[in-house]
Amino acid sequence: MGKISQAQRLRDLLEDAIINGQYTPGDQLEPDVLAKTYQCSRTPIREAIQQLAMSGMVEVRPKKGTFVTRLGVAELVERFEVMAELEGMCGRLAARRITQDELQALREAHELCRERAAAGDANGYYYENGVFHHLIYVASHNTFLAQEAERLHAMLKPYRRMQLHVRHRLKHSLAEHEEIITAIEAGDEQKAGALLRSHVEIQGERFNDLVASVQHLQSV
Template identity: 70%
Template sequence: MGESLLNESPGGRIPQAQRLRDLLEDAIVEGHYAPGDRLDPEALARQYQCSRTPIREALTQLAASGMVKVAPKRGTFVARLGVTELVERFEVMAELEGMCGRLAARRITDKTLTALQGAQADCRQCMLEEDVNGYYYKNGEFHRLIYEASQNTFLAQEARRLHAMLKPYRRLQLHARHRLESSWCEHERIVTALTTGDADTAQRELKDHVLLQGERFNDLVASMQHLGQTRA
């Protein structure tokens, strides 16, 4: 599963560290690293053909999101979520996003609404190009703006923290067939509710957009299995 990063865009360590984080997130979610596995920076640097500096940066980001745990004097270890933990966190994430949507419908500024509409336009372009990774990043900006629009610093902080923890799983959801289109359509309903100030609809649409249940849960599990088999 090694992959060279020598062809990444020039500039420096931040883009490379982000790419490494993405690769490691995928590897953890797909089961290439089991819960409790130690991630050795030197071995990872050889595997991904890069220096240890971006590896350390990527591991720090993963630790902040809860994907790995750092044990003093022992190293960094995978802390992969089990199915029950994953469902529980998506349930909480759905409630937090719903709260953000309800508050944002009442408090969003014209400036933030314009930025949100811009992020939605970017998502549409990625959808049309079938650019899953591009959509993933623009989708993150879309949700960040809604957290900001709630104008509740504590709520936004908690939403961002849990969003970061669930990032690799949310990205895998996008690999399901037609998920980009359905996600973008859900965004459209959210933007409409926020534009018209419909707090009840904004809350409901955001909860439904995030909640992991039924076919969406099955699609996520299937995506994890398929990508794991492909990498293997």
């Protein structure tokens, strides 16, 4: 994993602050105040806010400022439904088109995920997991599809990150990665697609966990 930029670090800190209720839906995020709080210049604060706006966690209102948004469960589920289909499509194409070098890079990313999971490092796993998925997008060899998957992946990052903090999720996610790699390596397009779609889908217990997280976010 490469060095994390100051803007990314600030984005993560702000994500945590919002998820933990330090900043609640409707609160205004003022760059000057944030710069003092996190002891940095306004430039990385602005970059971090732009990244959060892409994910939908904050809303930038012209001439009014930046405010913590209140996303409903239905909106999130719709986004995850589309994400699951895009991931599945990337998986199917990757199983057909992945090169040996790309497959080796995917295995290496999986091993880094394994190390982070063994250490119980959910945040570290979150970053390595992003690399793992990015490599599958690239291996689809469909630039437009990869760009759309990356865009939606970025929008859902805060909520996928929350999921990784759910008990035993790291273990289950890692096991799912193992199956995905096996299917892609075997060239099993349908299985790779189905596994990736299931990996991202919000159903059953995962849906309940998401609802609980969003309700907590809205009630604090």
